[in-house]
Amino acid sequence: MKAPGMTDVARLAGVSAQTVSRTLSGSPNVQQATRAKVLAAVEQLGYRRNSAARALSSGRSRTIGVVTLQTGFASRTALTVGIETAASDAGYAVSTATTASLEAGAIEAALSRLADQAVEGIVLAVPLISPNHAIDALTRAVPTVAIDGSRTPSTEVLAVDQRALGAMATRHLLELGHENVWHVGGPPEWLDAVRRAEGWRSELEEAGIVPPPELPGDWSPGSGHRAGLILGRIPDATAVFVASDEMAFGLIRGLAESGRRVPDDVSVIGIDDIPLAAYCSPPLTTIAQPFADVGRLAVQHLLHSIAHPETPHLDQVVKPALVVRASTARPHGERP
Numbered sequence: 001m002k003a004p005g006m007t008d009v010a011r012l013a014g015v016s017a018q019t020v021s022r023t024l025s026g027s028p029n030v031q032q033a034t035r036a037k038v039l040a041a042v043e044q045l046g047y048r049r050n051s052a053a054r055a056l057s058s059g060r061s062r063t064i065g066v067v068t069l070q071t072g073f074a075s076r077t078a079l080t081v082g083i084e085t086a087a088s089d090a091g092y093a094v095s096t097a098t099t100a101s102l103e104a105g106a107i108e109a110a111l112s113r114l115a116d117q118a119v120e121g122i123v124l125a126v127p128l129i130s131p132n133h134a135i136d137a138l139t140r141a142v143p144t145v146a147i148d149g150s151r152t153p154s155t156e157v158l159a160v161d162q163r164a165l166g167a168m169a170t171r172h173l174l175e176l177g178h179e180n181v182w183h184v185g186g187p188p189e190w191l192d193a194v195r196r197a198e199g200w201r202s203e204l205e206e207a208g209i210v211p212p213p214e215l216p217g218d219w220s221p222g223s224g225h226r227a228g229l230i231l232g233r234i235p236d237a238t239a240v241f242v243a244s245d246e247m248a249f250g251l252i253r254g255l256a257e258s259g260r261r262v263p264d265d266v267s268v269i270g271i272d273d274i275p276l277a278a279y280c281s282p283p284l285t286t287i288a289q290p291f292a293d294v295g296r297l298a299v300q301h302l303l304h305s306i307a308h309p310e311t312p313h314l315d316q317v318v319k320p321a322l323v324v325r326a327s328t329a330r331p332h333g334e335r336p
Contacts (some may be wrong), residue, residue, distance in 0.1 A: 004045040005112040006141065006253050007134055013041040017115070021141040022285040024118060047116070063093045064115030064144075064302060065122040067107065070098045073219060073246065074274040075291055076125070079147070082295020085121055089305055094120055102189050111138045121207050121302040123147060125157065125297075127191035143305040145298045148191060156305060158287050162192045163319045166184035166199025169241045169287050172322060174207055177330050178239035178267065184227040184251060185213045186243040196243050196271065217243060221250030228254020231266065238266055238331050245270040245277045252280065252327070263273040269331055271298045283325035294318055 006138070010017045015205070016035060023030050023038040030038075064087055068076060087094045095117055097110035107126060112134075114122055123144040131152045138144075140154045148156050174179045183200045186193030197214060204211045215230060217223040231237045232255050242248040248270035252262050257322030259267050263284060267295030270277065297316065305311065 006045045006115045008045055009047050010218045017137040018141040022107035044276050061118045061120055063095050065119035066094055066096045066125055067110045068098055068125040070100045075272050079295045081253045082292035086296040086299035089152040104130055108134045121180040121210045123298045128219040142147020146301045147294055147298050156301055157315040158301055160318050160320050162195035164197040164285050166196035168322060170200045173267055179210060180209055180300045182212050182237050184217045184224060184242045184247055187218050193243055200241055209271060210281040217247045219244050221246050223247055224250030225254040227251050229258055232260045240268050242270050243251055245272045245274045247279055248284055262327050269328055282327050285325045285328040286323050288321045288323050302323040
């Protein structure tokens with residue numbers, strides 16, 4: 001049987017999740033009658049009495065929560081390290097709730113688990129394209145900073161402009177003299193993938209170029225390999241923007257198996273600049289995202305929001321950087 005959560009307490013008490021959070025954190029801005037209803041609901045449901053008691057006794061849990069996807073991607077690891085390092089430096093512990101799905105219900109459950117632990121704030125490190133009412137309520141109740149461009153009305157956003165990132169990658173290939181740029185995209189349920197494809201498409205259209213069909217990917221090297229085998233059979237394909245470095249590794253392997261050389265026959269650019277990108281063969285040109293810095297900044301923003309809840313949300317965009325290596329060149333092997 002599922003353990004009761006903060007939203008269950010709110011429903012039984014006839015108040016908002018935000019009011020439950022304020023009550024359990026010892027806020028003086030809760031009327032005595034309302035506090036009594038919330039505590040009665042906590043008692044009736046058996047709602048994590050130990051966690052609630054700790055929060056009531058001290059008023060602080062000194063813990064922030066992180067919602068992240070169950071994945072082994074290098075980018076997620078670097079991001080988590082940045083968050084944990086910054087939190088530790090500030091004297092906070094980190095509690096992580098992972099989700100295997102990007103569906104709203106799964107993200108809601110992860111947020112609820114963290115709220116049940118009386119975390120003081122949450123870093124939402126998953127793309128959130130379609131939030132539901134419960135997610136909105138939870139992010140109102142607990143200060144939340146999103147780092148994947150996700151947003152609810154009460155969420156502060158700290159993110160890299162993924163649309164600009166896609167345009168930057170495409171522009172690099174066009175400036176080398178390629179007449180068109182193919183794209184291997186990420187999963188459509190990821191906001192990052194959608195925005196990168198938008199940047200690629202708009203950059204081509206602004207140059208008067210009709211975008212070729214987008215090739216599907218799922219962030220894995222295997223999906224990149226499949227795309228490489230397809231592009232290897234298209235002689236006119238001389239430049240490819242791949243939505244992640246790990247897919248680009250697989251794509252380069254697929255091109256090689258098809259007899260196409262990188263960059264002599266096909267130029268390839270990735271996204272992320274994970275550590276292995278410099279050791280690819282050839283070394284991969286990519287757009288670097290400062291994952292550790294984003295994690296650190298997210299914690300700084302969150303702690304400020306916790307300390308100053310009345311301060312208006314100030315979204316921040318972190319700029320990416322083009323890292324040129326040997327996987328891109330002028331068409332037909334000509335060097336810049």
